[in-house]
Amino acid sequence: MNDLRKLAPADCSDCPIRHRAVCARCDADELARLDEIKYYRSFSAGQTLMWAGDTMEFVASVVSGVAALTQTMEDGRTQMVGILLPSDFVGRPGRSAAAYTVTATTDVVMCCFRRKPFEQMLLSTPHVAHRLLEMTLDELDAAREWMLVLGRKTAREKIASLLAILARRDAALAKDGSGQTRRFDLPLTREAMADYLGLTLETVSRQMSALKRDGVIILEGKRNVTVPDLERLLDEAGDDSDGGLPS
Amino acid sequence: MNDLRKLAPADCSDCPIRHRAVCARCDADELARLDEIKYYRSFSAGQTLMWAGDTMEFVASVVSGVAALTQTMEDGRTQMVGILLPSDFVGRPGRSAAAYTVTATTDVVMCCFRRKPFEQMLLSTPHVAHRLLEMTLDELDAAREWMLVLGRKTAREKIASLLAILARRDAALAKDGSGQTRRFDLPLTREAMADYLGLTLETVSRQMSALKRDGVIILEGKRNVTVPDLERLLDEAGDDSDGGLPS
DNA sequence: TCCAAATATTGATCTGTATCAAGGAAGCCC
DNA sequence: GGGCTTCCTTGATACAGATCAATATTTGGA
Numbered sequence A, B: 001m002n003d004l005r006k007l008a009p010a011d012c013s014d015c016p017i018r019h020r021a022v023c024a025r026c027d028a029d030e031l032a033r034l035d036e037i038k039y040y041r042s043f044s045a046g047q048t049l050m051w052a053g054d055t056m057e058f059v060a061s062v063v064s065g066v067a068a069l070t071q072t073m074e075d076g077r078t079q080m081v082g083i084l085l086p087s088d089f090v091g092r093p094g095r096s097a098a099a100y101t102v103t104a105t106t107d108v109v110m111c112c113f114r115r116k117p118f119e120q121m122l123l124s125t126p127h128v129a130h131r132l133l134e135m136t137l138d139e140l141d142a143a144r145e146w147m148l149v150l151g152r153k154t155a156r157e158k159i160a161s162l163l164a165i166l167a168r169r170d171a172a173l174a175k176d177g178s179g180q181t182r183r184f185d186l187p188l189t190r191e192a193m194a195d196y197l198g199l200t201l202e203t204v205s206r207q208m209s210a211l212k213r214d215g216v217i218i219l220e221g222k223r224n225v226t227v228p229d230l231e232r233l234l235d236e237a238g239d240d241s242d243g244g245l246p247s
Numbered sequence C: 001t002c003c004a005a006a007t008a009t010t011g012a013t014c015t016g017t018a019t020c021a022a023g024g025a026a027g028c029c030c
Numbered sequence D: 001g002g003g004c005t006t007c008c009t010t011g012a013t014a015c016a017g018a019t020c021a022a023t024a025t026t027t028g029g030a
Helices: A016-021 A028-036 A115-124 A126-152 A155-174 A190-197 A201-213 A230-237 B016-021 B028-036 B115-124 B126-152 B155-174 B190-197 B201-213 B230-237
Strands: A038-043 A048-050 A058-064 A067-072 A078-084 A101-104 A108-114 A182-185 A218-220 A224-227 B038-043 B048-050 B058-064 B067-072 B078-084 B101-104 B108-114 B182-185 B218-220 B224-227
Touching: A028 A038, A028 A115, A058 A115, A067 A190, A067 B126, A078 A126, A078 A190, A078 B126, A108 A115, A115 A126, A115 B126, A126 A155, A126 B067, A126 B078, A126 B115, A126 B126, A155 A182, A155 A190, A155 A201, A155 A224, A155 A230, A190 A201, A201 A218, B028 B038, B028 B115, B058 B115, B067 B190, B078 B126, B078 B190, B108 B115, B115 B126, B126 B155, B155 B182, B155 B190, B155 B201, B155 B224, B155 B230, B190 B201, B201 B218
Parallel strands: none
Antiparallel strands: A038 A108, A048 A101, A058 A108, A067 A078, A067 A101, A182 A224, A218 A224, B038 B108, B048 B101, B058 B108, B067 B078, B067 B101, B182 B224, B218 B224
16 A cells, blocks of 8 residues: 555546556456456445454455554554555455454445455466565555554654655645645544554644644644645654655 | 464475475476575574665575564664564565565574566466465564554553564474463564564563563573463453464 | 673653543534 | 534643663673
């Protein structure tokens, strides 16, 4: 995730998946086979798509919206372990039980593939397996980058890191390129941000206010964020200049 | 990592890789091809195998010893993002620059494959790619499990979580099965433990002392740990009974 | 065998974030 | 349009873990 490669291109608003996430190199025949085992599902904000431990009937890609992968301890402490943006893939071929709880944080449309036939296809279509390996390695990098955020950054740096990811993603989506000013809608509540960052929602709120007071971001309402100077934000995040993303 | 599947079986002390990590399903011909592009390298404790950003000439599997993947911020804050145990794989086919710094925490022997020919082999040998996908998914699960530890657990729970992982791994290696008492050598300094757990080394030391005082562990010297009651330790780690590992 | 360096322990104090608590703003249904 | 409900902000206080500091133990080399 957080990878430009995973963003839906403008010319496939219908199903970005077929073009990018799974079968960038599929021929017509292979696409037809995928179409056969594919179906769409919609979820509304707040809905849980699957619970950790559930049997998964499908693997899927996000067509639109944002979903969160979370792990929870017995006493209720919750950690978000991943965020699914359009074109991200969820599900683990070869394992039937879901490892995490998946919750829609906005309205979400998923493109699902029935698991068994998809696994068969993996075996017979090396470049699909290859693409999946590439995507999984990207996610592993993202998860490890996030470990640094969770383990070593201050609350302010954590917030800045999250905003930087969202600002870049949105800029890429909007294709407004290298414009200095970035403006986007937060797809997460303060509580969801806290769960992603290993903080409490009060601390998130305070740090958002502090970043606003210091002019690092401009807040209109609670969800609309403008970043007047991306460099400044990255600085606040403690990232060594480019944060590992191609731009 | 932290996966039983990745442990060297007793019958291939020479090179566990060929049997498990990469080519569990290779035929003689394929093994011969792998042998051609394979060589061994030794590193002594404390040595850095590669720096983040370095060009990697090879991908590799750990034959023996323990190595750490770390990320560092400009000001020196360091986070360990992975620990390489025997039979773990390191390197990213398709990308030449190393994403993390890799450091030997004990003496280490690696089984290296030259990168270019290995990538070729991946393309022509689907089950190797498949095995790699499986391993990468395991690592992703481990990384995400660790995100919960970093983001939400207390210092005491973090220490207990780390000890639990090491205790299980060692028990599996020693094949002493379900014996209640587990005894092993810590392959990490207090500082390395701190870097793994997102703590300071003083806090690690204090919590180790506290766990010792409370009878959760018995310490002989600084590095030899005995766990009289694994259940108790898992309890201290806050894990819901089995911590996600098969046993 | 002794010394120096590396590693670990323990204590005193400080501080960033959690926790507890009280409103305030925005959406949404009747 | 009033009154829920949900989400957010802000303040006061507490505490876990960081930091600063001193000492102890182990290791390795001459």
